[in-house]
Amino acid sequence: MILEVAGDDSDLVTEMIETYQADMARRIDHIRVAMAQSDAAALQYQVHAIKGSSKQMEAYAVASLCEQIEAQLRERSIDHVRGMAQQLETRILEICAAMAPFQK
Numbered sequence: 011m012i013l014e015v016a017g018d019d020s021d022l023v024t025e026m027i028e029t030y031q032a033d034m035a036r037r038i039d040h041i042r043v044a045m046a047q048s049d050a051a052a053l054q055y056q057v058h059a060i061k062g063s064s065k066q067m068e069a070y071a072v073a074s075l076c077e078q079i080e081a082q083l084r085e086r087s088i089d090h091v092r093g094m095a096q097q098l099e100t101r102i103l104e105i106c107a108a109m110a111p112f113q114k
Contacts (some may be wrong), residue, residue: 016079020114021114023112023113023114024112024113024114026067027067027109027110027112027113028113030063030067030069030106030109031106031109033063034063034102034106034113037056038062038099038102039060040052040056041053041056041057041098041099042067042096044056044088044089045092045095046090049088050066050083050087050088050089052093053079053088053091054080054083057079057098057111058076058080058098060072060073060076060098060102061076061080064076064105067105067109069102069105071073071101071105072098072101072105073099075094075097075101078094079090079091079094079095079098082094095114
């Protein structure tokens with residue numbers, strides 16, 4: 011999707027990556043707060059937003075983990091997804107690092 015949208019425009023690719031990385035940093039912070047406050051609704055909101063952004067950026071491993079967290083939150087308490095939330099943070103950091111070489 012990224013290259014389909016940006017084509018040969020390396021400035022646009024860089025802008026898309028930088029926007030994704032900044033958004034993910036903010037959302038990770040919000041997830042940490044939601045987990046600390048045991049706020050399942052806030053967690054679900056952030057996870058859903060991350061899923062959508064990640065699909066747009068072809069970060070399918072991140073999006074898939076988000077789907078798993080959403081499913082768990084529908085059936086279980088927030089305490090059951092703590093480990094998954096930590097995995098999500100790790101995957102986001104990994105994908106952001108993997109995108110770095112594509113920046114100008």
